[in-house]
Amino acid sequence: MGTFGNEKHKIMQGDALEMLNFVEDESVDLIFADPPYNIGKNFSGHLDKWSSEEAYLNWCYQWLDLCIKKLKPNGSFYVMTATQFMPYFDIYLRNKLTILSRLVWYYDSSGVQAKKYYGSMYEPILYCVKDKNNYTFNTNDILVEAKTGAKRKLIDYRKAVPTVYNAEKVPGNVWEFARVRYRMDEYENHPTQKPIALLDRIIKASSNVGDLVMDPFSGTFTTCFVAKELDRRCIGIELQDEYVKIGLRRLQLATEFKGEKLEKEIRTFETEKLAITMNSL
Numbered sequence: 001m002g003t004f005g006n007e008k009h010k011i012m013q014g015d016a017l018e019m020l021n022f023v024e025d026e027s028v029d030l031i032f033a034d035p036p037y038n039i040g041k042n043f044s045g046h047l048d049k050w051s052s053e054e055a056y057l058n059w060c061y062q063w064l065d066l067c068i069k070k071l072k073p074n075g076s077f078y079v080m081t082a083t084q085f086m087p088y089f090d091i092y093l094r095n096k097l098t099i100l101s102r103l104v105w106y107y108d109s110s111g112v113q114a115k116k117y118y119g120s121m122y123e124p125i126l127y128c129v130k131d132k133n134n135y136t137f138n139t140n141d142i143l144v145e146a147k148t149g150a151k152r153k154l155i156d157y158r159k160a161v162p163t164v165y166n167a168e169k170v171p172g173n174v175w176e177f178a179r180v181r182y183r184m185d186e187y188e189n190h191p192t193q194k195p196i197a198l199l200d201r202i203i204k205a206s207s208n209v210g211d212l213v214m215d216p217f218s219g220t221f222t223t224c225f226v227a228k229e230l231d232r233r234c235i236g237i238e239l240q241d242e243y244v245k246i247g248l249r250r251l252q253l254a255t256e257f258k259g260e261k262l263e264k265e266i267r268t269f270e271t272e273k274l275a276i277t278m279n280s281l
């Protein structure tokens with residue numbers, strides 16, 4: 001357990017169920033929660049598997065309630081879990097918040113996902129707000145190309161004065177972003193790292209400069225990294241030393257952790273490149 005950083009950018013190391021109690025009630029503008037999915041991933045030696053589905057859901061309901069408590073009255077909450085658990089989250093949360101969108105994060109994959117059934121190519125995200133009449137949504141900061149107007153240059157003749165279709169629009173509820181791959185610059189050593197592009201859209205849409213963004217299961221601290229880049233304040237909670245080290249480095253909050261220098265791991269292709277350069281000298 002421990003807290004690192006400063007007033008603007010804070011890392012809290014420990015169990016989310018405990019650490020969330022140290023966050024002031026109704027103080028957070030935006031929460032992005034990407035918990036373990038109960039599917040057996042290995043988080044730095046800690047297996048993401050509960051004794052039963054019921055036990056997993058009961059644990060989730062506890063931190064979901066705490067997150068709601070910490071959210072400002074005009075706050076927004078994005079939450080992820082595995083496809084098989086999302087219906088439970090949906091039913092649980094719809095009585096406490098307004099669910100504005102059921103988002104699908106879709107990713108292409110050239111690898112074979114499954115041979116005897118249809119492999120998973122997406123992850124669901126619930127987008128909820130506390131007050132459906134008062135929440136932040138920065139439409140102009142997240143516009144995407146609208147192909148009809150931008151590419152096909154079609155004209156809407158149904159209008160009194162024929163008008164060219166809009167060239168931009170608010171994204172729909174299916175979002176395509178590449179998964180983080182080993183060779184990408186943003187890659188960190190974590191089994192379920194979320195892409196910068198995904199958090200960039202969420203944070204731009206649902207918070208303003210200076211707002212407080214919180215991630216109770218930070219992993220590689222993508223949420224906090226993007227929040228900082230976009231001039232928001234942030235709180236990131238994480239259990240494991242290995243991932244807290246990534247967070248401290250990515251957020252530039254420390255250069256050492258427990259006496260260990262914080263440096264990004266060199267990837268195999270980088271060593272190969274280095275060897276080729278050295279040999280050619």
Ligand SMILES: C[S@@+](CC[C@H](N)C(=O)[O-])C[C@H]1O[C@@H](n2cnc3c(N)ncnc32)[C@H](O)[C@@H]1O
Nearest residue numbers: 015016034036043193194217218219220222239
């Ligand atoms: C799905 S990952 C989050 C990945 C993150 N969104 C990213 O972009 O890297 C879930 C994380 O929650 C952490 N975790 C698991 N149980 C926790 C707990 N009780 N409290 C805080 N963190 C926990 C795991 O170590 C893991 O890094």
